[in-house]
Amino acid sequence: MTEHGPGTTDPLPIAQALIRCRSITPADDGAIGVVEDALRPLGFACHRLRFGEVENLFARRGTGSPHFCWAGHTDVVPPGDKGWTHDPFDPVVRDGALHGRGACDMKGGVAAFLAAVSDFVAARPDHPGSVSLLITGDEEGAAVDGTARVLEWMAANGHTPDMALVGEPTSRARLGDTVKTGRRGSMNAFVTLHGKQGHSAYPQRADNPVHRLVRVLHGLTATPLDEGSEGFEPSTLQVTGFDVGNTASNVIPAEARAMLNIRFNDRHTGASLTEMLHAALRAEGARYDLRVSVSGESFRTPPGPFLDRLLRAVERATGERPALDTGGGTSDARFIARFCPVAELGGVGVTMHQVDERVPVQELRDLAALYRAVLEEVLA
Incomplete structure (x- = not known):
């Protein structure tokens, strides 16, 4: 991974590598491989899980408790055939923002967490507990052969997490201003x-x-x-x-x-x-x-140690306490809620699914720092 400052891994080139993959749901086009290639050198045991036409990945570092799982997806919605300033799968940086399908929802988020976990492992190679990633290629599609099936596999193989964070772009106006603790x-x-x-x-x-x-x-x-x-x-x-x-x-x-x-x-x-x-x-x-x-079905994660640590991490990284919210549509958190406490936290979702989808590069780097703060809190 590329460095952009002392001791910090830059999520930008990772996000660009992911955007170059034309992973229009349920196609993968190499996106899961980009994630796996980033995790194996960090000591993650990676399991490629194909269900139906969908490529998924479960990767875990460590075997102990607490087990923190970060969940996300590498599939994207179709870009459409009109209106894009640049090829939606040619990730360019223009006016300080990374443009491309998935930059916001949610290849940028995946890249930010990969950068965060790289720095976290480098700083704490003997960290307590374990950290895992559940990455699916079926979130934007039917959501049948993705997260739900991987969770069944995880439960059958002794990998049920103690807590989970979904990296959907939940922030409204500024990074970290909203954490989703449930969904209708x-x-x-x-x-x-x-x-x-x-x-x-x-x-x-x-x-x-x-x-x-x-x-x-x-x-x-x-x-x-x-x-x-x-x-x-x-x-x-x-x-x-x-x-x-x-x-x-x-x-x-x-x-x-x-x-x-x-x-x-x-x-x-x-x-x-x-x-x-x-x-x-x-x-x-x-x-x-x-x-x-x-x-x-509707679900809501009640107050408890996981939410306390998550909110503390956000406040530490951003200087402000986030609002808790349950609005919007559905997400893969609805499947995870059956197994463990879950919340959602990611970048500002203003341009997700839009023409010229984009994310400010600085926001991407700040999100990586925020995710690292989360890891330091939940695996303290």
Whole structure:
């Protein structure tokens, strides 16, 4: 690894090497290899884990407790084909910022942690406990053959961590201003309500499923699901699609379909919300089909020694106490929460998934310093 100052490893060239890999989910294109090549010389035992089409890596240094795991991903979303000032996979530094797909989310974060752990190991080769990395190539995709599968392998092979930090770009305006200690649950629902097709001039001979479905949706959206809970904002239900597939204006369709997305706090579960939808549809007295996909239940890491040390590290590195937050979408932390306390901390996520995604080089280096402070606190 390249040095940029006395005793500090520069994350910039590591991030550039990762960005050069066209690892559009679930492709790897060598990205996992970049991480492995950085870790093996530091004494990490590396395990390449391929599930389905997804390349993953679990690497651990040491065998003792406490076991701290840093989790991240090297896959990225597609860059699109318009608007980029430079090739999204040609990492250039312009106006003090590193440009490229994944610079922000989250190849830059992976590089920062690799730099941090390099410096930490150099300074404390006999550090207590153990440190590991869980790196997946399936975070931006289906998230089926990535972190969830690696965690199962870890549990089966005696590698369940005592605590974990996910390197998602959680900071809002400045580095370290926000730590995520939980996430709302997320579910999608697909409803098909059946009626009877007929001529619109003779509605008495038909059964209009559109009217029935509109009533159901109105009932579901008219009243808030809740007013929030401790540590969580209110749950939300959004109608994300409505379709009857009808091309004739004088025909009552035989069925109507809707899509819903629900983001829910700890007042609900995927099962309880599914039953709520069934109850609303049964009340309409119509024939229906309901398919539900729950991508994650809500979770929240309570106060305790891990969070205390993490917050102390952030305050030490930045000079300010971070805010705790549970908002936003889902992340792989939802899988890790089943095994150990988990939080999320990373760079400022302003340009993630955008055209000309970028991260200030100084922020990248500051993030490496922040991660080193975390290692020094949690493995004290």
